[in-house]
Amino acid sequence: MTDPSHAPPAPRRRLSAADRRAAILEAALQVFSERGFKQASLDEVAERGGVSKALIYEHFASKRELQLALLDTYVHDLIDRVVRASAAVEAPEDRLRAGIEALLEFAEERPAALRLLTRNVDDPVAGAALDRLREEAAAACADLMVMHAPEPRPGDLPVETTVAILAHLIAGGVQFLAGWWLDHRDVPRTAVVESLMDLYWVGLERLTQGEHWR
Amino acid sequence: MTDPSHAPPAPRRRLSAADRRAAILEAALQVFSERGFKQASLDEVAERGGVSKALIYEHFASKRELQLALLDTYVHDLIDRVVRASAAVEAPEDRLRAGIEALLEFAEERPAALRLLTRNVDDPVAGAALDRLREEAAAACADLMVMHAPEPRPGDLPVETTVAILAHLIAGGVQFLAGWWLDHRDVPRTAVVESLMDLYWVGLERLTQGEHWR
């Protein structure tokens, strides 16, 4: 009767509040990044975390609160890495390159976190967070560009307009390619960086010398 | 008693099946593009279409069916425009430009349709449709590139890899910028096209001449 193989299977080990919180966050990261905010269910987070749903509410006031905690963590981490890497070098082209490399390193180490940020465009909260992030990156790109001397030809559009477009194009392109790379990991990271730099930097250099297409 | 101002307010006009179907699709386009597939409710579609929810089910077997009808319509329309515009000219740079312009025209005429395609990355069906679309565009870009002569230096990565990355970078960048433009309609369309062409084409031209960054 008291067959040990039928004994209360695993007298689940209790964790400290901090550890359990971290475990829940990890499970939530998986589910949220795979399904997106709205489609992610807390029941699934609970199940994957090996925990009851009620326990989640001991650590987070609501589903949104949980999402915000996740976003907060990774947004700050990502910004930190990119800014730090970029500020560590001097030349504009090195700054761009360092920023790109930092982003790709982040993608490599925490693919789920990158997906969390990029695969949630439809959710107002996550979408806004990503927009802000890209806006910052675009502003940084714009700074790199005005260091160079753009030479507007007569009849051209205002420089700020062109700079803003190019900056967003670059920031958006890098973001997109980082996401693309997650699904094409056979491509070596250096190939991605080199291609980005080749197209962007060579193009920019020519542009600042007054060259235009055709 | 029979005060005419209290008479049965509007003896709702009936439509033919085809017309009603079109009206429902239009209402669905609005709701789906604003909220995304999962968050969009058929109750809201019904309300905005001025129709009962049950009627929607007379025209579409399910919510997914309705989404597929929408996607089908606009995906084909978009492909058609871009391919037609691009095929109408000869030079590679003109083809790229024509394709970009066709996409932006589509964005201008049917902003909701573009949002339907781009603001639904998290939904498996819509996401897959957008992926296929971009894949096609990237393939077309790759074709434009191999027309030129890329000259691999010894020790370089295989050409196909570089071409694939650049093609996706361009396709993804254009897609992103089209979406960005929807929220920045003060920017003139020509400015967007010119910037895209300047960065991409000038960069590509230099690259095919064996130039690299630095």
Add this chain to the structure above:
DNA sequence: AATATAACTGACCGAGGAGTCAGTTAGTAC
């Protein structure tokens, strides 16, 4: 061993939303 407390759970509630069905009514054909 007794006590306190913090980690943890099962069972529940209410709202919202997909999908259904038994009808009602506007047009049409005679």
Add this chain to the structure above:
DNA sequence: GTACTAACTGACTCCTCGGTCAGTTATATT
């Protein structure tokens, strides 16, 4: 006018999911 059909509806069911609560149990402290 009458009858027929196709457009159309209100009221319903079922289910998922965010959130709650009344407890139960592991562990640290004494």
